[in-house]
Amino acid sequence: MNKITLYFLFFLLFLSKLTFAQHPVxxxxxxxxxxxxxxxxxxxxxxxxxxxxxxxxGLFRYDGxxxxxxxxxxxxxxxxxxxxxxxxxxxxxxxxxxxxxxIENDKLNLxxxxxxxASGQLASFFLYKNSLIASNLGYVAKIDxxxxxxxxxxxxxxxxxxxxxxxxxxxxxxxxYYKYSLNGKEYSNxxxxxxxxxxxxxxxxxxxxxxQFVYSFNFQADGVNVEKPSILMKQGKSFKxxxxxxxxxxxxxxxxxxxxxxxxxxGTNKGVIICEYKxxxxxxxxxxxxGKYITGFLRDRYNNYWYTTHRNGVFIxxxxxxxxxxxxxxxxxISAMDRVGDNSVLFGATNGDIGVIDIKQKTLKKFxxxxxxxxxxxxxxxxxxxxxSFATYCYVFNIKTEEYKKFQMNGNVKDFSFIDxxxxxxxxxxxxxIVLVDNPKENKRIGSKRSYSTYYSKKSKKIYxxxxxxxxxxxxxxxxxxxxxxxxxxxxxxxDETANGVVWFSTFKDGIVGLKEDGTIINYTQKNGLLSxxxxxxxxxxxxxxISTNKGVQVLNTITGRxxxxxxxxxxxxxxxxDISIFDKxxxxxxxxxxxxxxxxxxxxxTVLLDFYFTKISVEDKQVSIKESYKLDSNTKKxxxxxxxxxxxxxxxxEYKYRLLGASKEWSLISQGVNQVTFNNLAAGSYTFExxxxxxxxxxxxxxxxxxxxxxxxxxxxxxxxxxxxxxxFVFVWFYFTNRIKSLRIKQKQLLEKERMQKxxxxxxxxxxxxxxxxxxxxxxxxxxxxxxxxxxxxEAYDYLTKFSFxxxxxxxxxxxxxxxxxxxxxxxxxxLELERLRFGGEFAYEIKGDSKxxxxxxxxxxxxxxxENALKHGLLHKKGDDKKIILEFSQEDGVLKCxxxxxxxxVEAAKKIKKESNITRExxxxxxxxxxxxxxxxxxxxxxxxxxxKVPIGTKVVIKIPFTKV
Numbered sequence: 012m013n014k015i016t017l018y019f020l021f022f023l024l025f026l027s028k029l030t031f032a033q034h035p036v037x038x039x040x041x042x043x044x045x046x047x048x049x050x051x052x053x054x055x056x057x058x059x060x061x062x063x064x065x066x067x068x069g070l071f072r073y074d075g076x077x078x079x080x081x082x083x084x085x086x087x088x089x090x091x092x093x094x095x096x097x098x099x100x101x102x103x104x105x106x107x108x109x110x111x112x113x114i115e116n117d118k119l120n121l122x123x124x125x126x127x128x129a130s131g132q133l134a135s136f137f138l139y140k141n142s143l144i145a146s147n148l149g150y151v152a153k154i155d156x157x158x159x160x161x162x163x164x165x166x167x168x169x170x171x172x173x174x175x176x177x178x179x180x181x182x183x184x185x186x187x188y189y190k191y192s193l194n195g196k197e198y199s200n201x202x203x204x205x206x207x208x209x210x211x212x213x214x215x216x217x218x219x220x221x222x223q224f225v226y227s228f229n230f231q232a233d234g235v236n237v238e239k240p241s242i243l244m245k246q247g248k249s250f251k252x253x254x255x256x257x258x259x260x261x262x263x264x265x266x267x268x269x270x271x272x273x274x275x276x277x278g279t280n281k282g283v284i285i286c287e288y289k290x291x292x293x294x295x296x297x298x299x300x301x302g303k304y305i306t307g308f309l310r311d312r313y314n315n316y317w318y319t320t321h322r323n324g325v326f327i328x329x330x331x332x333x334x335x336x337x338x339x340x341x342x343x344x345i346s347a348m349d350r351v352g353d354n355s356v357l358f359g360a361t362n363g364d365i366g367v368i369d370i371k372q373k374t375l376k377k378f379x380x381x382x383x384x385x386x387x388x389x390x391x392x393x394x395x396x397x398x399x400s401f402a403t404y405c406y407v408f409n410i411k412t413e414e415y416k417k418f419q420m421n422g423n424v425k426d427f428s429f430i431d432x433x434x435x436x437x438x439x440x441x442x443x444x445i446v447l448v449d450n451p452k453e454n455k456r457i458g459s460k461r462s463y464s465t466y467y468s469k470k471s472k473k474i475y476x477x478x479x480x481x482x483x484x485x486x487x488x489x490x491x492x493x494x495x496x497x498x499x500x501x502x503x504x505x506x507d508e509t510a511n512g513v514v515w516f517s518t519f520k521d522g523i524v525g526l527k528e529d530g531t532i533i534n535y536t537q538k539n540g541l542l543s544x545x546x547x548x549x550x551x552x553x554x555x556x557x558i559s560t561n562k563g564v565q566v567l568n569t570i571t572g573r574x575x576x577x578x579x580x581x582x583x584x585x586x587x588x589x590d591i592s593i594f595d596k597x598x599x600x601x602x603x604x605x606x607x608x609x610x611x612x613x614x615x616x617x618t619v620l621l622d623f624y625f626t627k628i629s630v631e632d633k634q635v636s637i638k639e640s641y642k643l644d645s646n647t648k649k650x651x652x653x654x655x656x657x658x659x660x661x662x663x664x665x666e667y668k669y670r671l672l673g674a675s676k677e678w679s680l681i682s683q684g685v686n687q688v689t690f691n692n693l694a695a696g697s698y699t700f701e702x703x704x705x706x707x708x709x710x711x712x713x714x715x716x717x718x719x720x721x722x723x724x725x726x727x728x729x730x731x732x733x734x735x736x737x738x739x740x741f742v743f744v745w746f747y748f749t750n751r752i753k754s755l756r757i758k759q760k761q762l763l764e765k766e767r768m769q770k771x772x773x774x775x776x777x778x779x780x781x782x783x784x785x786x787x788x789x790x791x792x793x794x795x796x797x798x799x800x801x802x803x804x805x806x807e808a809y810d811y812l813t814k815f816s817f818x819x820x821x822x823x824x825x826x827x828x829x830x831x832x833x834x835x836x837x838x839x840x841x842x843x844l845e846l847e848r849l850r851f852g853g854e855f856a857y858e859i860k861g862d863s864k865x866x867x868x869x870x871x872x873x874x875x876x877x878x879x880e881n882a883l884k885h886g887l888l889h890k891k892g893d894d895k896k897i898i899l900e901f902s903q904e905d906g907v908l909k910c911x912x913x914x915x916x917x918x919v920e921a922a923k924k925i926k927k928e929s930n931i932t933r934e935x936x937x938x939x940x941x942x943x944x945x946x947x948x949x950x951x952x953x954x955x956x957x958x959x960x961x962k963v964p965i966g967t968k969v970v971i972k973i974p975f976t977k978v
Contacts, residue, residue, distance in 0.1 A: 033334040033373075033608055034299060035316075036582045038659075040325040047071055047078050051319035053267075053307040055094040055102065060312060060621055060657030063102050063114075064319065065091045070104055070112075070119065075658045081119040083112060087126075097138045107133050111143060123154055125161075137176060139193050144181060146174040151183055153193065164191050173225055175216040184216075184225060188248070217268040219275050219288055225250070226265055242293065256295035258284055266321075269308035278305030283318065300326060313580075313658050314616050327659055330582030332610040336375070342366060345601035347386045348590035351410055352394035356592050356599050358606060359386025359399060367410050368606070370597065378413060380406055389590075390427035390435060398435060398448060400424035407448055418451045426505075428465040428474075436474050438462035443476040457489055466506035468514060471528070475514060477503030482516060496524050496532055507551045509569045515556055517546035523558060525569070535567065540574040542707075550591035552611075557598065559588035564600065566615070575615040580663040583607070620711045621661065623704050626686075627653040628718070640719035645695055647722060653687040656704060662686075665704045673698035683707075695724040807849075814846050822873070830869040830976060833908070837862055840899070843876055847883055855887050855895035861902050868975040870908055871948060875899075877941055878912045878958075878969050886916025886967050889925060906954055907972045915966040922967075948974055 040046045050067035057063065062073040070091045072079045087108040095103040102114040103122075109129035111122050123143055128134075134147035143154045151164040151174055165183060173184040176193070183189040215226045223245040243250040259265065259277060267278030274296065277284040283299040304321035311317065316328040348358040356368040363383040367376050384402035391397050392407075399406045402423045408415040422440030429435055430445070436457075437446045443458040443465060457474065464477035474485040481500025483491045494501055494516075501524055503516040513525040513533065522544045525533035536544050543560040550557045556567045563578035563586060577583045585604040592599040593611075600607040625637050629651040635641075643650070656662050667681040669688050673696055681688065688702070698720040705712040796815070800808045821839050825831060837859070844857050879897065887895045900911040916922075942958065949956040952974045961968045 033336050035328045035331050036333050036335050036584055036607065037300075038327045038329070038584070040327065042324075045078055046324050047080065049320075049324050050322050051306055051325060052090070052092045053094045054309040054317050054319045054325070055096060056309055056311045057096060057102055058100040059624075060661070062309070062311065062317065062659070063094055064325070065094050065104055065307075073659075074655060075661050076655070081114060083119045083121050085121055085124075086110065086112070086119075092133055093136055095136070095138055098140070103136075103138060105134060105136055105145075107131065109134065109147075111136065111145070122156060123159065125152075125154070128152075135174060137174075139176060142193070144174065144176070144193075146183075151181075153181075165189070173216045175223075177223075188250075215265065215268065217270070219270050224253075226268070244291070251291075253292060256284075256286060256293055258295050258298070259286075259293075266304075266306045267308055269310075276308065278308060278318070280304045280321075311658065312619055312621060313661060314619075315659050328582070329580065329660070330577075330614060330616065332614040333577070333582040334608045335604075336368070336606045336608065338366075338375070338605050342377075343605045344603045345606055346589050347389045347400075348592055348599065348601035348606070349389040349391050349397065350592040350594065350599075351391035351397050353594070355391075355410060356606075357389055357391065357397050357399075357408075357410060358590075358601055359389055359401075361385045363401065365399065365408075368599075370594065370608075378408070378410075380408070380415060380417075382406075388424050388427050390429055392429070392432045392435075392448065396432070398427055400427070405451065420446075420451065420454075425462065426464045428467045428506075430467045436465045436467050436476070438465040438476060443478070445474075457485055457491075458483060464503050464506050466508065466514065468508050470508070470512055475503075475506050475516075477501075477506060477516070482506075494526060496521065496534070504547050505549045507549050507556070509551045509556055510553045511569055513569060515549055515551075517549045517558065518544075519546075520544050522546060523549065523556070523567075535572075540567075540572070541565065542576060542578070548588050548591050550593055552593045552598075557591050557593065559586070559591065559600075561586050564588060566611075577609075577614065578663060580660045581614075581616065620665065620704065620706050620713060621656060621658065622713050623654050623656040623667075623702075623716075625652060625716070625718075626655045627651075629653075639717075640721070642721045643723065645723050645725040647693075649689065649691050650693070650720065651687055651689045652700060652702070652718070654702065655686055664707055666707055667702060667704055669700065669702045671698050671700055693720075693722055695722045697721050811846070811849050814842065814849065818842050818846055825872040828872055831872050832978065833862075833865055833868050833870055833975070836870060836872065836875070840875060840879065843879065844897070851883075854893070855883070855897060857897040857899065860898065860900040865901050865903060865908070867978045868903075868908065869978060870973050870975045871944070874941055874944065874973055875910055875912070875971060877938065878971065881938070882912055882914035882916065882967065882969075885922040885926070886914040886918070888916075889921070890916045903975075906974075907956060908975045910971040910973060912969045912971065913963070913966060918965070919960060919967050945971075945973075 041049070048064075048066040048068040048071070051064055052067075053065040055063050060074075064071045064073065064078075067090050068080075069089050070081045072081065086106070087110060088106055091104040091106050091112070093103070093105045097103060097113070103111065104113075105111045107129065109126040110124050112119050113122050114120070123145075125145065128145075128147060128150045132148055134145050134150075136143055136145040138144075139153075141156050143156060145152055145154065153162040153164065154160070164181065165185075175182050175184075179192065179194040181191040181193050183191070217224050217226065225243040225245075227241050227243060242253040242255060244253055258281070259279070262280075263284075264280040265277050266280070269276040269278070271285075273287065275286050275288055275293065277286065281298065282301040282303050283305050285296045285299065286293040287296055288294075300318060300320075303318075303323050303326070305318055306321050307317075307319040309317035314330075316331060318326040318328070320326065342360045342362075342364045344361045345358050346361045348356060351357045351367070354369060354371045356370065357365070358368070359365050363380075363386060365378040365380060365386065367378070368374070369376075380399075380401075382401045382404060386399060386401055388400040389397055395409050395411045397408050397410065399408055400420075400423065404417050404419050405424060406415045406417050420437070420439060422442070424437050424439045426438040427435045433448050435446050435448065437444050437454070440461055442456050442460070443462040444454040444456045446454040458476055458478060461479045462476050463479070466475045467473075468475070472487050474489075475494070476483050476485070479502075482494040482503045484494055485491050501516050501521070502518055504519065505517045506514065508514045512528045516524045516526070518524060522534060522536035522541045523546055525535075527533065535541050541558070541560065542562040542565060545561045546558055547561075548559045552566075554568065554570050556569055558565045558567060563576055563581075564583060565577070566575045567573075583600075585602040585607075587603045588600050589603075590601045592601075596610065596612065598609040598611045600609065628635055628637050628641075629649075630641070630643060630647060631649055632651075654667070656665060662684070666683060667686075668678045669681065670676065670678045671690065674693070688700075700718045700720060701715050702717075703713050703715045796808050796812050818839070821842065825836075825839065841859070848855065848857075879899070882897050887897070894915065896915050898911070898913040900913070902909045917925075945957050954974065956972050956974055958972075959970045961970055
């Protein structure tokens with residue numbers, strides 16, 4: 012092998028490492044999503060928005076949440092194929108055994124069974140008016156669906172390659188080309204295909220750009236491909252052979268076709284092969300879902316693209332103009348990115364990897380700067396130079412020559428803003444400064460506090476810096492002023508400026524705030540279009556502003572004030588956006604899931620707002636038939652309405668609103684994801700339940716659906732009861748007076764007893780709260796914070812103080828409730844143990860067992876924590892060595908929650924001895940308060956409740972039995 016060949020092979024190997032693929036963002040439906048099968052043969056959507064799947068295990072319907080199977084008692088085998096819709100909107104399918112089915116009244120019905128013509132090969136079929144046209148090898152027939160009368164078009168032909176319809180004519184393609192009438196006329200035409208065309212096997216018919224094509228497979232009887240497959244294009248009464256692109260030849264099996272307008276998609280055993288038809292020829296463009304066996308396509312009413320596969324489930328592409336770059340897993344978590352020149356995007360990952368995308372050449376190149384720390388910020392300086400900030404060092408890097416200059420700044424840099432190719436504004440851990448790129452040691456500090464974001468306005472020559480305490484504006488002389496909004500500081504996550512001179516600030520809770528040149532403030536929140544008030548990265552694009560929020564990415568037209576949204580519904584599967592880079596026609600988004608490329612002109616599809624329907628109506632938890640009105644008995648206490656909108660992720664873009672006329676005229680918003688409304692204890696009278704779906708942050712809404720309710724009055728308001736009651740009144744009047752006093756006394760006694768029990772419960776709860784947050788613990792915690800501050804460990808002190816304040820706040824919140832959810836109480840106990848670990852320097856470990864087996868229950872508040880405190884204070888504090896441990900174990904038995912607190916400390920007797928030697932004779936206040944409270948609860952619940960100390964060889968074991976209620 013000569014040197015030139017070796018160099019060429021090396022170049023190809025090198026290029027293969029650099030080139031990389033981008034792929035439309037997709038959702039993969041598998042068994043974990045409830046998908047009932049992995050092998051599918053087709054997909055179709057009906058008029059109501061249900062998606063139907065023909066699978067190896069049968070026919071399934073998907074409403075966007077659940078899959079439903081349809082079968083028939085006389086059906087032979089499981090698999091179904093050939094999904095079709097007829098003129099009535101019914102879904103049809105068939106099987107290899109010659110059976111043809113349709114869906115009607117939510118049932119699978121058997122229409123035609125022609126098993127005598129079943130050859131072991133799957134027959135193709137289509138529907139014409141009230142007829143079914145079926146073809147299989149040497150058999151083509153028209154079957155009247157009412158009379159089941161058959162009309163044979165061809166019988167006994169060795170091969171029937173393809174059958175298709177155009178208007179009222181049937182076309183049959185085999186050795187010759189036949190045309191038949193379907194509307195009763197007696198005509199039949201036959202044409203020769205030509206000497207250069209021979210069809211001896213299966214073919215598929217499709218249309219593209221108003222032209223008719225036949226895809227020829229040309230198989231031998233044993234299934235071996237003996238000729239290169241080709242496409243025949245119909246020209247008048249003859250066909251012209253068109254050579255396929257190389258990728259579609261050989262062992263490529265084509266199973267499905269889809270006309271995408273400018274492109275044509277072939278579903279093959281190698282993926283979706285996308286071609287472009289120009290001047291009588293198909294040209295290969297790219298392959299999606301490479302290596303997957305694609306069996307069917309669907310574009311649904313929401314513009315989702317569905318791809319069924321052979322043994323790989325179903326893929327759904329919500330937006331074909333939102334692509335993701337297939338990066339290595341190690342570079343998926345992108346923490347910084349910026350545009351460098353007109354054709355390059357430089358990005359950095361949390362593991363320190365650096366890469367550059369050449370958007371023109373569609374290549375990716377990775378660079379190693381020998382720094383494995385997180386990349387915090389990147390800014391392009393020229394067409395080749397960029398400034399990169401790692402955790403410790405900054406680099407001036409040339410993406411062409413790969414040369415770099417390394418220097419250290421005062422703390423890691425969070426953000427850069429471009430002034431000119433030699434000057435940038437820097438926001439860093441401990442300061443903000445103007446940095447000279449060629450001499451970074453000569454930086455000019457403009458602020459001495461921690462800063463997060465910065466921006467330099469070329470228009471006004473002003474610098475904006477987002478500090479930890481707010482935003483400062485600096486003029487050309489670096490004189491500063493504080494930018495405020497609603498008389499308070501702005502905490503800016505990111506800053507940018509649109510072409511109209513408005514400087515924008517993204518915030519944690521106030522949405523986005525705009526500062527006009529005249530000093531006036533603009534504010535966008537959820538009330539006027541934002542998806543969320545929690546915003547992060549923003550980027551200017553002329554008069555447009557790209558905004559990332561925790562619920563999606565939006566583009567704001569700053570002139571009109573209108574938003575366009577990209578959410579999970581539109582294909583964006585990560586909202587953790589770290590940077591945005593904008594080019595003329597494309598936008599790049601970096602995230603924890605890689606890099607997305609957006610066609611900014613085509614990506615914003617109009618979201619269709621489709622109608623919803625009632626799925627179930629229940630009265631007293633019993634399902635009733637769905638009607639427009641109901642008359643209900645007076646004892647009806649519960650009425651529930653369930654509803655749904657069909658479609659994949661359909662309800663991610665809508666909110667439901669309802670009102671009950673007769674009770675209120677105001678519309679109430681239903682939490683997203685909730686698909687039911689329940690009414691309890693409605694008074695007698697007439698009501699109208701109204702429900703509608705509203706587009707999130709949009710103006711569209713569906714028509715209102717109404718259901719009328721009439722609840723009859725109770726029997727004691729009926730006339731017959733009133734008359735009878737008057738007659739009986741005189742009989743029972745003496746009984747009433749004699750028993751009234753006795754009844755009042757009993758009732759008064761019950762009320763007093765109830766009040767006493769309530770007061771005792773509140774008193775016990777307050778005592779428990781006081782015992783938990785005792786001055787001793789508070790003093791120790793504050794003393795620990797003071798020590799951390801004196802040591803200069805400000806971050807640790809801040810962390811400790813934050814957790815301590817959270818614990819106090821949560822305890823105060825708990826004190827307002829008699830019972831809390833078990834999970835909330837457990838979280839508070841974990842916070843308490845974590846705080847104690849900080850205070851004691853991590854000298855003990857703890858383990859929680861059995862919590863996952865505890866049902867969703869509520870328990871009395873503030874009972875367990877004092878025993879954890881005793882374990883620490885009296886058990887582990889005095890133990891020597893490193894082996895200090897607390898085990899907290901939960902279980903449910905005999906109607907109570909059993910909590911076991913075990914510590915391997917010095918034990919009860921040793922603790923008592925230390926206590927005696929310390930001249931402490933009084934009983935622990937917290938222990939007494941809890942005991943009193945448990946005695947009260949035991950008396951109230953009449954069950955085995957209390958505290959028992961069990962003997963153990965080492966340490967102390969406390970068993971606490973607590974009452975609970977189910978949620």
